[in-house]
Amino acid sequence: MNLTATPSRLLATTSPTLLLILSILAAHMGAAFAYFLFPMIGPLGTVSLRLAFSAVVLILITRPALASLRHRQSWMILVYGLLMAAMNSSFYSAIDRIPLGIAITVAFIGPLSISVLMSRRPLDFVWVALAVAGILLLTPDIGGSLDPVGLLLAAMDGICWSGLVLISPRIAKFAPGNTGLALGMSVAALTMLPIGLSKVPIIMADPVILLYGFGIAMLSTTITFTLEYEALKRLSVRLYGLIISLEPATATILGAIILSQSIGLQGLLAIACVTLAATGATLTKRPEEEK
Numbered sequence: 001m002n003l004t005a006t007p008s009r010l011l012a013t014t015s016p017t018l019l020l021i022l023s024i025l026a027a028h029m030g031a032a033f034a035y036f037l038f039p040m041i042g043p044l045g046t047v048s049l050r051l052a053f054s055a056v057v058l059i060l061i062t063r064p065a066l067a068s069l070r071h072r073q074s075w076m077i078l079v080y081g082l083l084m085a086a087m088n089s090s091f092y093s094a095i096d097r098i099p100l101g102i103a104i105t106v107a108f109i110g111p112l113s114i115s116v117l118m119s120r121r122p123l124d125f126v127w128v129a130l131a132v133a134g135i136l137l138l139t140p141d142i143g144g145s146l147d148p149v150g151l152l153l154a155a156m157d158g159i160c161w162s163g164l165v166l167i168s169p170r171i172a173k174f175a176p177g178n179t180g181l182a183l184g185m186s187v188a189a190l191t192m193l194p195i196g197l198s199k200v201p202i203i204m205a206d207p208v209i210l211l212y213g214f215g216i217a218m219l220s221t222t223i224t225f226t227l228e229y230e231a232l233k234r235l236s237v238r239l240y241g242l243i244i245s246l247e248p249a250t251a252t253i254l255g256a257i258i259l260s261q262s263i264g265l266q267g268l269l270a271i272a273c274v275t276l277a278a279t280g281a282t283l284t285k286r287p288e289e290e291k
Contacts, residue, residue, distance in 0.1 A: 011227075016234040020243045023227035028251045030220030032100055032258040034092060037216070040209060041199045043092035046216070048189070048196030049209070051088065053217035055189040058182035061222075064175070073174050080167055080180065081187020087160035088188065090153045097150030099261040101252025102138065105271045106151055108248055109135060110158025111165045112278050115241075127281040134273025137266045145264070181225060241282030248275050 011019065030050075037046040094103040109131050138146060171180035203209045232240065248271045255261040263271070 011230045014230075016231040017239065017243065019227045019231040020235065020240065021246075023224050023231065024243070024247055024250050025254070026219045026227065027224040028100065028104070028247075028254045029258070030216050030218075030224070031091070031095060031251070032254050033212075033219065034216045035095060035100075035259055037209065037212060038092075038096050040206065041202055043096045044089055044192070044195045045199040045202075046213070047085075047088045047092050048192035048199070049203075049213035050217045050220060051085070051185060051189040051192055052196060053214050054221035055182070055185040057217065057222050058178060058185050062178050062182040064179045064182050073171075076167060076171055077175075077180065077183045078187055080164070080171055080184035082191060083160050083163045083167070084184050085188035085191040087157055087164065089192070090156040090160060094150050094153035094157055097147040098154065099252070099263055099267070100255035100259065101248060101261070101263055101271055102146065102267055103150070103154040103157070104251035105248040105274050106135060106138075106154035107158035107161055108274055108278065109155075110160075110162040112274070112281065114162045114165055115281060123284055124281060127277040127284075130280070131274050131277040134270040134277070137270040137273065178225060178229065185221070238282055242279060245275055245278035245282060 034046050034050065037049070041049065091103065091107065094107075112131055113128060138151070168180070171184070174180075175183065235243075252263060252268075252271055256263075
């Protein structure tokens, strides 16, 4: 019996919709569990630990050929990795200050806006307006139950996320599969290495932190991207967009279950507006935009 073929066969025979949903759950569970490391090594220390483990695992799996990269390609990988480091740092710093669901909702505006604005149809600006309305619903709570710095960090996360959306297709042309991800993750890990090294005394005093960090890396990166990559092979762009639209709601539910976070009515309405905007933008895409 070929044991190595079993996981691949299982992935290939599992519904792509289920795989993508599991991918979203794994990503946000990883973020929620990461929260418990913050009191020990802080958000940035947690980012450094997660990126380091993720980079090592991805490099071992993909074994990328660095010698084949040209100068321009190396530059793009560098930018990709720096964006990844900035995105993770701003996101983890954001969820240290505001609820997970709110952070994801604010960040989600970034890639949603890129997708919609590239279309430039009048109807698409309705979806942008709806998403903006959702964010405006949060403004009465700023300075009260919502930390303004946390919201700014979530917005920065969204900007970096948008940058990754724009640069990823270019990298995929010369680094297929998870090769580009492995190289970018390595750059991100090296960027955060000084912060990680500063946490070594704390980690040495409590080695369980390493085990916890490894688990977060597996959930947030290895499992998430493996499931998503397999799902994308068999999912249409439209269905992919619809399922991804559930991210803010999923993050809110997991934040409530794992972190006991509660969100008021206005916060829930804001999440609903952004989710509806993402769903509407996906459903009204023209066929040629899905290629």
